[in-house]
Amino acid sequence: MSQRSLTAGGWWLHAIVLALVIIAELIGIRKISIGIGTVVFLPILYAFAMGIALNPYIFKKMAALIPPKAVKLSGTMITIAIMPFIAKFGTTVGPQIEEIIKAGPALILQEIGNLGTIFIAFPIAVFLLRMGRESIGATYSIDREPNLAVIADKFGLNSPEGAGAMGVYATGTLIGTFVFAIMPPLIHGLGWFDMRALAMSCGVGSGSMLAACTGSLVSIMPEQKDVILALAAASNILTYATGLYVGLFVALPLTEWLYKKCRPQDAAAR
């Protein structure tokens, strides 16, 4: 079974990926200066966009080359393809270990900053968009796989909370790379933040968001490449270690409590 799924439709999948990668890398990094900062376009964005364009659920004829089984293999391949990238990222930490220890307190405490989603997204969901209990699942965390598992475990995915979490998960999957490539250089353009602060904030626990975030920062500050990569790598490892627990024991109870305060009737109705 596993031997067959390695080859069944697999070779076409790998060949198409190879072609997309070559095209994306040929286009290369493009920077556009706009008034408030720089918008950075990265090869990962083109590769992802072309992948979606050729996705057999979008471009039906591709199903001949990429049957559902190969789509499933492609899902497995994401996990595998991100490994050498994560390994390369880790190797940037060792040489910068002194810089990282120096930034240690900031590195550790900024993990709590991931709760910032509750202070920005939660009020917008509840007060501006008048959303219901979906807000809890949608805004308690960045809703990547481990966070989604917490919601699935606690509420089930067919609950309102589950729908909110899945919506943000799916949207994040579709546009997260773009958002994390565009946002950091613009925030850097504000001039409020130390580049080390912007670098360590890139570690949100998603490989593609990490790549987009650090890629865009490095392309506007190439001379700081080593420090940016090392701090982002260290922060991302901390998020792997703490993200699930902060979500489960801090962020989710906090979001639920806030929701009860904001919508006493709804909470009582349950």
Next chain:
Amino acid sequence: MSLNTANTSSAEQSLPLHGEDERKIDVARYSVLLLIVSIIGLVSNWVGTGTDPLTALPGMAILYIVSVAGLFLARFVPFYLPSVAWISLLAIVVTIPGIPGAEWVVAKVEALNFLALATPALAYGGLALTKGEFDIARKSGWKIVIVAICVMLGTYLGSAVIAEIMLRVSG
């Protein structure tokens, strides 16, 4: 696999909730797939940076070995850490100054551009999206898109603000 309503069972099939159980992965199969990914990574690096695959090969071999070792640890160590965490830790350990060979490792992996290594993952990512994921995104509507952007902005800014304060306090 038609998913009209996002009920629990079909949603779980289309979302990677259970694909993450690394206690059961087949390390041998993953090692073969990693080989394919490494070759694509070498080409990506070649086109992106101009470094030919032969020059980058030792560095790629190091990343491959670290990745496979991380898979092994995730699979067989009695307590659970995801393989990406093991891979990160191993990669850090082999590059800490003072560890035998650390300088050589750093010099060799220098030939590989980190962004070029991420490109294949994103290409697979675009092709891997399932009907379920498209449907959920479509069904959730514009409100969720706004909320999702605020979630990403909030997560990033929250961390940046705390990091900035801490860096200023500690100098």
